[in-house]
Amino acid sequence: MATADRRTQVTSKVSEAVQNGYxxxxxxxxxxxxxxxxxxDTFLGMVKEICPDLPKRELDLLMSxxxxxxxxxxxxxxxxxxxxxxxxxxxxxxxITDKEFGDARIxxxxxGAILEQLAKGKVVIVAxxxxxxxxxxxxxxxxxxxxxxxxxxxxxxxxxxxDIYTDVEGIMTADPRIVEDAxxxxxxxxxxxxxxxxxxxxxxxPRAVEIAxxxxxxxxxxxxxxxxxxxxxxxxxxxxxxGTDITTDRIITGIAHTPxxxxxxxxxxxxxxxxxxxxxxxxxxxxxxxxxxxISVQPEAVLYTVRDExxxxxxxxxxxxxxxxxxxxxxxxxxxxxxxxxGVPGVMADMVEALSDAAVTILQSADSHTTIWxxxxxxxxxxxxxxxxxxxxxxx
Amino acid sequence: MATADRRTQVTSKVSEAVQNGYxxxxxxxxxxxxxxxxxxDTFLGMVKEICPDLPKRELDLLMSxxxxxxxxxxxxxxxxxxxxxxxxxxxxxxxITDKEFGDARIxxxxxGAILEQLAKGKVVIVAxxxxxxxxxxxxxxxxxxxxxxxxxxxxxxxxxxxDIYTDVEGIMTADPRIVEDAxxxxxxxxxxxxxxxxxxxxxxxPRAVEIAxxxxxxxxxxxxxxxxxxxxxxxxxxxxxxGTDITTDRIITGIAHTPxxxxxxxxxxxxxxxxxxxxxxxxxxxxxxxxxxxISVQPEAVLYTVRDExxxxxxxxxxxxxxxxxxxxxxxxxxxxxxxxxGVPGVMADMVEALSDAAVTILQSADSHTTIWxxxxxxxxxxxxxxxxxxxxxxx
Numbered sequence: 001m002a003t004a005d006r007r008t009q010v011t012s013k014v015s016e017a018v019q020n021g022y023x024x025x026x027x028x029x030x031x032x033x034x035x036x037x038x039x040x041d042t043f044l045g046m047v048k049e050i051c052p053d054l055p056k057r058e059l060d061l062l063m064s065x066x067x068x069x070x071x072x073x074x075x076x077x078x079x080x081x082x083x084x085x086x087x088x089x090x091x092x093x094x095x096i097t098d099k100e101f102g103d104a105r106i107x108x109x110x111x112g113a114i115l116e117q118l119a120k121g122k123v124v125i126v127a128x129x130x131x132x133x134x135x136x137x138x139x140x141x142x143x144x145x146x147x148x149x150x151x152x153x154x155x156x157x158x159x160x161x162x163d164i165y166t167d168v169e170g171i172m173t174a175d176p177r178i179v180e181d182a183x184x185x186x187x188x189x190x191x192x193x194x195x196x197x198x199x200x201x202x203x204x205x206p207r208a209v210e211i212a213x214x215x216x217x218x219x220x221x222x223x224x225x226x227x228x229x230x231x232x233x234x235x236x237x238x239x240x241x242x243g244t245d246i247t248t249d250r251i252i253t254g255i256a257h258t259p260x261x262x263x264x265x266x267x268x269x270x271x272x273x274x275x276x277x278x279x280x281x282x283x284x285x286x287x288x289x290x291x292x293x294x295i296s297v298q299p300e301a302v303l304y305t306v307r308d309e310x311x312x313x314x315x316x317x318x319x320x321x322x323x324x325x326x327x328x329x330x331x332x333x334x335x336x337x338x339x340x341x342x343g344v345p346g347v348m349a350d351m352v353e354a355l356s357d358a359a360v361t362i363l364q365s366a367d368s369h370t371t372i373w374x375x376x377x378x379x380x381x382x383x384x385x386x387x388x389x390x391x392x393x394x395x396x
Numbered sequence: 397m398a399t400a401d402r403r404t405q406v407t408s409k410v411s412e413a414v415q416n417g418y419x420x421x422x423x424x425x426x427x428x429x430x431x432x433x434x435x436x437d438t439f440l441g442m443v444k445e446i447c448p449d450l451p452k453r454e455l456d457l458l459m460s461x462x463x464x465x466x467x468x469x470x471x472x473x474x475x476x477x478x479x480x481x482x483x484x485x486x487x488x489x490x491x492i493t494d495k496e497f498g499d500a501r502i503x504x505x506x507x508g509a510i511l512e513q514l515a516k517g518k519v520v521i522v523a524x525x526x527x528x529x530x531x532x533x534x535x536x537x538x539x540x541x542x543x544x545x546x547x548x549x550x551x552x553x554x555x556x557x558x559d560i561y562t563d564v565e566g567i568m569t570a571d572p573r574i575v576e577d578a579x580x581x582x583x584x585x586x587x588x589x590x591x592x593x594x595x596x597x598x599x600x601x602p603r604a605v606e607i608a609x610x611x612x613x614x615x616x617x618x619x620x621x622x623x624x625x626x627x628x629x630x631x632x633x634x635x636x637x638x639g640t641d642i643t644t645d646r647i648i649t650g651i652a653h654t655p656x657x658x659x660x661x662x663x664x665x666x667x668x669x670x671x672x673x674x675x676x677x678x679x680x681x682x683x684x685x686x687x688x689x690x691i692s693v694q695p696e697a698v699l700y701t702v703r704d705e706x707x708x709x710x711x712x713x714x715x716x717x718x719x720x721x722x723x724x725x726x727x728x729x730x731x732x733x734x735x736x737x738x739g740v741p742g743v744m745a746d747m748v749e750a751l752s753d754a755a756v757t758i759l760q761s762a763d764s765h766t767t768i769w770x771x772x773x774x775x776x777x778x779x780x781x782x783x784x785x786x787x788x789x790x791x792x
Contacts (some may be wrong), residue, residue: 047465058483064470065461069443072458076447088455092532134435136488 008078009224012141013165014078016151023118025157027128027150028074056101060130060140063196063212064089067127067146074125083381085123088113091132093124094127095149097195103142106131106149106211110155126153144205151211151219158307162217164204165224167191170231171196171203173394174255178385181395187232189339193219199256199335209233250353252338252392259378259387261293261333262311263363266302267324268319276366278302284317294333294364295377303364305331305375331363332381336388342369354391360384397466398427403473407619409561410474410519419514421553423472423524423546426462452497455537456526460486463523463542470521481519484509487528489520491545495529499538500525502545502607505552509638518744522549540601547607547615548742558613561598561620566627567592567599569790570651574781578789581649583628585735587613588649591767595731605629629657647743648734648788654780655774657689657729658707659759661722662714674698681715689759690729690771699760701727701771727759731769732784737767750787756780 010026047062048054054062059266063299067392073089078085094110117124131139141148147164147379154162171193188196190213194206203221212219215236222230247334268277278297282304285292292312306314308329318325341347348365349370355362360383364375376384391394397403408421413420426692443458444450450458466481490506513520524542527535537544543560550558567581569591583590590602593703598743599617606613609631618626640725664673674693678700682689686706692699702710704725713723737743744761747768751758757777772780785791 047469050469053476054468054472055475055482056469058471061464061483061485065464068457068461072447072450073443075454076450079451080449086451087457089457089534131744139484 001073002027002048006130006200007073010074010165011077013083013163013224014083015081018083018123021383022160023121023123024284025114025124025126025153025159026116027126027146027153028067028070029128029146030063030070032066043055045380059140060104062100062125062393064130064138065138067129071125072125078123078125079277083123084121085125086117087125087127088117088137089127089132090130091138091147092280093126093138093153095126095152095374096137097131097133097141099139100139100142104131104133106138106152109152111153111156114153114157117202117301144207147204147208148211151208151217154217155211155215158215159217160222163220163222164208165222166203167223167229168203168221169226170221171201171233173253175201175257178257178382179255179389179395182389183395184228185231186229187234188220188253190233190235191370192337192339193231193233194226195337195368196254196256196336197332199258199337199371201254201256209359236333246320250338251344252388253395255385255388255392255394256335256337257332257381259303259332259381261272261331261375262265262308262314262317263294263303263305263328263331263375264314265328266303266323267300267326268323274299277280281318281321281323283316284321286369287314288317290314290317294366294373296364296366305333305364318329328363328377330378331375332378332384333373334381334384334388335371336392337371339370341367341372348372350391351388354387355384358383358387361388397424397469402475402620403469406470406561407473407477409620410479411477413517414479417554419519421510421520421522421555422470423522423542423549424463424466425524425542426459427464428462436727453533453764456497456500459521459536460526460534463525463607467521467523473615474519474521479519480517481521481625482513483521483523484513485523485528485534486526486545487532487534489522489549491522491527491548493527493529493535493537495533495535496538497533497535500527500529500535500644502537502548505553507546507549510549510553519595527560530709534605537696540603543600543604543659544607546696547604547613550613551611555613557616557764558608559616559618560604561618563600563619564599564617565596565619565622565624567629567650568698569649570781570785571597571653574653574778575785575791577650578785579791580624581627582625583630583707586615586629587736587766588733589627589732591627591733592652595729595733595767595769597650607647620643636792643769646734647736648732648784648790649736650790651781651784651788652731652733653728653777655777657701657706657730657771658703658710659699659701659724659725659771660707660710660714661724662719663696664698664719664721665696670695676717677717680717681710684709686710686713690762690769692760692762701729701760724759724773726774727771728774728780729769729771730777730780730784731767732788737763738767744768746787747784750783751780754779754783756783 041383053078075085075087080169096108097104097106114124128149150162156339172182172207176182197206215258216235251372292304360380366373432542471481471483492504493502510520524545554667568578570578572578586605590605593602612631614627616626688700690701756776758770762769
């Protein structure tokens, strides 16, 4: 909504939808709200500067204005083109959340108000990233933001599809800044896109995907700036063939990576109640608000990774508990994701062989039915991603 | 809330109230919201520029953000000084309005949420100028704005007093730009301040005064920038003596003026059904959204005034109805206001004599029990105000 050019791009999408007989509901983000949910346009940013210690409840009230402002601009633009548009706040649109200010979860959607406006032929604009508690408090959704709003509304309305407009043309097989022949995927499963998002791809938040998945509403990841079809996110569905096509056509769908993690190896020794000790360690991390990943419980040790910036804090906590940690700083997690991994033997072997041939040291590995992760030194990350992209022929 | 200096001035008022054992509820306006209810800080102003044709409903949603922003800044400032403050939107504060977007009226206040927060020892900040309809639509109050919010909440809470902070030190006997020895009034009645406001004094909107008057909650008009006691607005109350003092001490309280009005004299002639014709004229004005004032129905004519800028439109309407209007453009209405006028004979005579001595032509006059108005040529307005201020010894 920031420039006239972009407004034209948005309105042309709306116009197209209406011409094709759809009743579109559009969820808007604040101008400037990108990765950081609290980053927004200069003005609200300036207000936040004046208010460094604003309580979360009031910060949410303030930030919710960002989407109202965008929404008002879109209503005005659409009306000037002859559409009848109406703006609903998250609360007015029936987005009911819990009371976790700054990171609220949608507990349900009451779509009555949206349906009423659609029935009147209105184009409905909903302020994203926000909701309302049962007792009328304004909340923001934190992670996932406006995408989550869109998914929740899509599910509540049993929409034909949820289109997520981004600044990229779709989900890619790997980060194109690293892999030259990375390409846009036509179709992925909900699980695949969730795994890729968890593993570092930032196009859409898993929370938004999980909501759409609950009712099998297709997601389409598209670019605001082009007419490319983008990536269709849909469920595996044996009867329909779509899912079957995905899993039989390919084993690996994409490669994700997360740099800047530290591996911690805690020697717990051959003590009694080892399981209890392990639990104590993870409880201590959780209490300190440190996210842990890549957990591997071994007979005389426990391994896990934390983000580089919280590693000193984690090490300190372990010391206070009487543990010395073996530390491998500056690692990267490289993941291959594919709904087809589950049924195909030897994928892990292929992966290990390829990385070994490329002289990449594997510090740790793990796997689930749709993902295999390896931990490597950060300086090997690019080689690892490129090698695996080629090995699994993702560029073709 | 715009500058650190002003924030300090506001917080020192809050701090003083708390130290004196009060539980203050503070109603905030948007930064830059002054005479024009839709004028606000540069940012929202800029957004409004992009949206010239925003529907009233969405304009209200957008404008309501102005007070939320101010309120968030005040919460942050108060919290940093050790107070526990909480911000409520108009709707959260229980301000229930009708559905007149842009000029909503408060239909009732549900003070539960405010009382709950006060009971917790919180300093309650309420976003002024806004409310919510029964079905959750955000409205703005239009005329009276945040003062009206303050009055309505003061009444709902049965507050000891409602302090209105302005950029002047109180209500004056006349406009100090015109009358050199105009002085601040210590005390006025609700009716007096309403009359003065209707007649052109702009310190507080009559709507806010009328609400406070319903329950006899005293209003105190004060300056944000000084510790002067300001003007106390209270009701005449024979038993308490306050009202009695007002009416026996003085006959005239203040002088107000409204320039730029046009007098229209419509010759209806000695027709049958004259009353019906007069009604038709005023109905036509009302349908055209033209406010009329100073109506005088005479045997063969009807006189009234309209604002200069709508005079051509009014004349056109009269012509279409077959009436030729006698037009006196560029007039001014000068009013003397005083709760004591009612019981004292000869005030009108004194007024006429004083204006006649000063060579001011009276084009028309009217009176109620608390006000006498005269219509004069605009070039006589300053002389008239000065003459009457002196005649009734208001500077002493």
